[in-house]
Amino acid sequence: MAHPLDKVAIAGIGSTEFSKNSGRSEMQLAAECVKAALDDAGLSPADVDGMVTFTIDNNEDVALVRNLGVKELSYSSRIPHGGGGSGGSIVHAAGAIAAGLADTVVVWRAMNERSEYRFGQATNPGAVAPGGGATGMEWAVPWGAATPACWQAMFSHRYMTEYGVTNEDLAHISVLMRKHAVNNPNAFGYQSPITIDDHQNSRWIIEPVLRLLDCCQESDGGQAFVLTSLERARDLQQPPVRITAGAQSVPYPIDAITNFYQDDFTDMLSTVGMAKQLYERSGVGPADIQVAMLYDHFSPIILQHLEGWGFCAKGEAMDFVKDGHCELDGSLPVNPNGGLIGEAYIHGLNSAAEGVRQIRGTAINQIANVEHVAFSSGMTGLIFGHG
Numbered sequence: 001m002a003h004p005l006d007k008v009a010i011a012g013i014g015s016t017e018f019s020k021n022s023g024r025s026e027m028q029l030a031a032e033c034v035k036a037a038l039d040d041a042g043l044s045p046a047d048v049d050g051m052v053t054f055t056i057d058n059n060e061d062v063a064l065v066r067n068l069g070v071k072e073l074s075y076s077s078r079i080p081h082g083g084g085g086s087g088g089s090i091v092h093a094a095g096a097i098a099a100g101l102a103d104t105v106v107v108w109r110a111m112n113e114r115s116e117y118r119f120g121q122a123t124n125p126g127a128v129a130p131g132g133g134a135t136g137m138e139w140a141v142p143w144g145a146a147t148p149a150c151w152q153a154m155f156s157h158r159y160m161t162e163y164g165v166t167n168e169d170l171a172h173i174s175v176l177m178r179k180h181a182v183n184n185p186n187a188f189g190y191q192s193p194i195t196i197d198d199h200q201n202s203r204w205i206i207e208p209v210l211r212l213l214d215c216c217q218e219s220d221g222g223q224a225f226v227l228t229s230l231e232r233a234r235d236l237q238q239p240p241v242r243i244t245a246g247a248q249s250v251p252y253p254i255d256a257i258t259n260f261y262q263d264d265f266t267d268m269l270s271t272v273g274m275a276k277q278l279y280e281r282s283g284v285g286p287a288d289i290q291v292a293m294l295y296d297h298f299s300p301i302i303l304q305h306l307e308g309w310g311f312c313a314k315g316e317a318m319d320f321v322k323d324g325h326c327e328l329d330g331s332l333p334v335n336p337n338g339g340l341i342g343e344a345y346i347h348g349l350n351s352a353a354e355g356v357r358q359i360r361g362t363a364i365n366q367i368a369n370v371e372h373v374a375f376s377s378g379m380t381g382l383i384f385g386h387g
Contacts, residue, residue: 003281008094009233009240009387012041012226013353018186018344021115022220030059030110031067033222041226042237043104048226050075050102052093054085054109054347064108075102079380081250083297084270086348087380091246093227103228109349110222118218122146139260149215149298153206156300158265160209163315165303167208171199172322173299174213174341180328181338184364188217189342214299216340223349225356230387240387241359244372245282248380249273266315268301270379271308278374279310282383286310290370291358292332293351295377296339302326305376306334328365336365348377355384 014036016022016029038044045068051061055078065073075096079085086109093105113119122141145151159165175196181189194213202212233240249270253261262269279285286309294305303317311332312320320326326334337343337354344350355373357363373384 003245004098005091005094005243005246007230008097008227008243009230010090010225010243010356010384011228011233011236011238011240012037012039012043013356014038014040014224015186015346015350015353016110016222018188018217018219018221018346018350019114020218020220022112026110026112026116027059027063027067029112029220029222030057030064030108030224033110033224034064034068034106034108037106037224037226040238041228043226045069046071047104048106049073050093050096050105052077052079052089052096052105052107054078054082054089055080056082057109057111059110075105081379083295083347084377084379086295086352086377087246087375087382088248088377089349090225090227090243090352090382091248091380093225094243094246097227097229103232105227106224107227107349108222108224109347111346112220113345114218114220120147120149120215120218149205149210152298152301153209154260155265156298157209159300159304162266163318165300165318167211167214168196168200169318169322170214170299171196173296173302174199176321176326177296177299177335177339177342180336180365181342184337184343187338187343188219189338209300210298216297216345217343219344219346221344221346221350223346223353225349225353233387239360241356242385242387244284244383244385245278246380246382247274247277247281249277250379266304268304268308268378271305271376271381274379274381275309275376278381278383284372284383289332289372289374289383291336291355291367291373292334293355293373293375294334294339295348295351296335296341297345299341301378302334305378309374309376328367333367336363336367351375352382359384359386
């Protein structure tokens with residue numbers, strides 16, 4: 001049975017350049033990427049009646065409405081859980097359309113996360129702001145665990161110990177993401193491949209789990225999407241990308257970032273629950289996915305994404321990567337754009353945009369015969385298909 005979101009499509013995508021210093025305000029970045037997405041769809045700001053972004057986006061929708069010339073909003077929402085909620089922003093937009101609350105919804109994320117502030121540093125207040133997905137900071141920060149790298153390393157170290165994964169093993173993931181970025185002129189890693197030795201010679205961030213080259217790119221930039229009904233999208237200028245299914249999973253006990261409450265750190269409970277919902281709602285299974293866009297803010301989380309979605313068995317993900325399954329010519333290409341490690345970190349939405357391009361057939365590293373793309377941001381995710 002088709003899920004209600006099955007009648008919703010992504011009709012346009014747009015972005016700014018991704019850089020280390022945009023030289024302009026976050027509002028300017030937001031306006032630019034939304035206008036680019038509307039142009040891509042063949043629509044204008046006057047067509048927009050819904051907007052969705054993150055709780056930690058610094059741009060107010062009312063200001064963006066004025067700057068773009070949007071006539072009236074009938075729907076507006078903001079998604080919590082930091083990067084884990086990036087898929088949720090698209091799910092909320094699609095849900096509003098399916099429910100008849102809006103006809104054309106824009107999703108955006110714009111950030112000067114490198115030139116103005118840095119999520120990777122302990123001095124950044126944005127990482128612990130309300131809506132950032134961290135409620136257990138008092139159990140982490142006083143003891144030195146004050147950055148996303150620290151929090152991720154807690155889980156990853158347990159997983160690596162349990163399954164015999166070393167930091168040198170993780171180098172294969174970082175090398176692969178940079179390899180995929182080499183042909184992508186929008187990527188930080190454009191024409192800049194790395195080797196295992198490069199990875200192993202990069203400095204430790206959290207020993208013995210994360211080196212510098214295990215970490216995503218702190219980036220300036222904006223990314224936007226335009227969603228509307230599938231029927232309407234078919235009359236617009238781009239091939240529609242169907243929201244085959246969307247899901248969000250926030251199981252007990254959980255915290256989006258400092259998730260030190262669950263019994264087994266080797267499981268990514270939210271991803272397991274989210275993927276289960278997606279498969280049930282879409283009738284699509286792991287074998288039906290041709291491309292996986294996996295949120296790779298740090299290299300080891302790729303392993304738990306792969307297992308949470310059922311692409312391989314528990315504890316087998318590292319071998320799955322080493323055996324070439326995630327290469328462009330493998331059984332499950334992962335992040336053909338380079339992901340957050342190789343391309344940029346726009347809170348995961350740039351990876352969702354690559355999923356759209358893969359369905360359209362317009363990606364730089366285009367995979368042949370793509371029918372379904374999985375987008376996973378941990379707590380939220382989607383399956384994209386043809387419209």
